[in-house]
Amino acid sequence: MTGSTPSSVRSSTSRQTPVETLVVCEAAGRTFGKGNVAVVAVHEVSCTITSTSRIALLGPSGSGKSTLLQLMAGLDQPTSGTIAWPAWPGGPFQDPSRAGVIFQGLSLIPGLTAAENVAFPLLLQGVEDREAMSRARGSLALLDIGALGDKLPDELSGGQAQRVATARVVTSGPRLIFADEPTGQLDHVSGERVIDVLLEAAAHLGAGLVVSTHDSTVAARLDEQWRMRDGQLVVTT
Numbered sequence: 570m571t572g573s574t575p576s577s578v579r580s581s582t583s584r585q586t587p588v589e590t591l592v593v594c595e596a597a598g599r600t601f602g603k604g605n606v607a608v609v610a611v612h613e614v615s616c617t618i619t620s621t622s623r624i625a626l627l628g629p630s631g632s633g634k635s636t637l638l639q640l641m642a643g644l645d646q647p648t649s650g651t652i653a654w655p656a657w658p659g660g661p662f663q664d665p666s667r668a669g670v671i672f673q674g675l676s677l678i679p680g681l682t683a684a685e686n687v688a689f690p691l692l693l694q695g696v697e698d699r700e701a702m703s704r705a706r707g708s709l710a711l712l713d714i715g716a717l718g719d720k721l722p723d724e725l726s727g728g729q730a731q732r733v734a735t736a737r738v739v740t741s742g743p744r745l746i747f748a749d750e751p752t753g754q755l756d757h758v759s760g761e762r763v764i765d766v767l768l769e770a771a772a773h774l775g776a777g778l779v780v781s782t783h784d785s786t787v788a789a790r791l792d793e794q795w796r797m798r799d800g801q802l803v804v805t806t
């Protein structure tokens with residue numbers, strides 16, 4: 570992206586640390602259900618995410634991308650194998666300054682405006698109201714939706730809500746950013762903008778970034794393209 574570092578991100582502490590291992594999956598698997606109805610969503614995946622990882626996760630619908638992201642974010646538990654977060658032995662759980670997830674579906678808090686939704690994790694971190702709202706509005710502007718700060722989630726289109734969710738994650742300054750098809754509902758220009766913001770935030774925060782996508786143009790923006798098929802990570806380039 571041309572231009573300066575996001576102000577909302579810039580105001581977070583800059584982390585110029587060496588490469589750090591953030592997630593280690595060892596033969597991790599996730600099976601839903603039991604017996605005849607069991608679905609193996611993720612099968613024996615071994616991989617490592619570091620603070621400099623910029624990974625696109627590709628694969629057909631149902632291949633296990635979302636499930637793997639949820640496992641790596643600590644939002645779900647493997648039914649086989651292990652997942653570890655060396656920097657946080659207790660896991661990144663529920664801490665927006667550790668891991669941030671941009672979900673596929675709607676994840677905004679209904680009663681809060683777009684700006685309040687973005688500011689919310691900052692308030693939880695103890696940032697003062699005015700500062701939190703200012704940083705929230707800065708992030709919304711960065712994603713070209715600065716005019717929507719006072720709208721409620723149900724007044725937003727799917728693509729606008731997706732960008733608010735992106736703003737919320739990058740503003741809270743996580744060390745791991747997981748984005749599940751963050752450009753799925755966006756036109757090309759808006760999608761490029763979202764990827765710009767994610768890459769800049771990851772660089773500034775020293776955060777590992779994993780983006781699941783069906784869009785090869787989006788995938789090409791990331792350093793590595795990982796492919797999933799039937800729950801397995803089949804190619805890592």
Ligand SMILES: Nc1ncnc2c1ncn2[C@@H]1O[C@H](COP(=O)(O)OP(=O)(O)OP(=O)(O)O)[C@@H](O)[C@H]1O
Nearest residue numbers: 601608609610628629630631632633634635636637
């Ligand atoms: N909570 C669940 N209960 C039962 N099955 C599930 C659950 N979540 C996912 N699955 C199944 O696990 C498999 C992998 O799903 P997942 O959502 O991870 O795929 P995906 O690659 O992200 O798909 P898409 O590209 O469509 O988002 C699918 O067969 C899906 O139906």
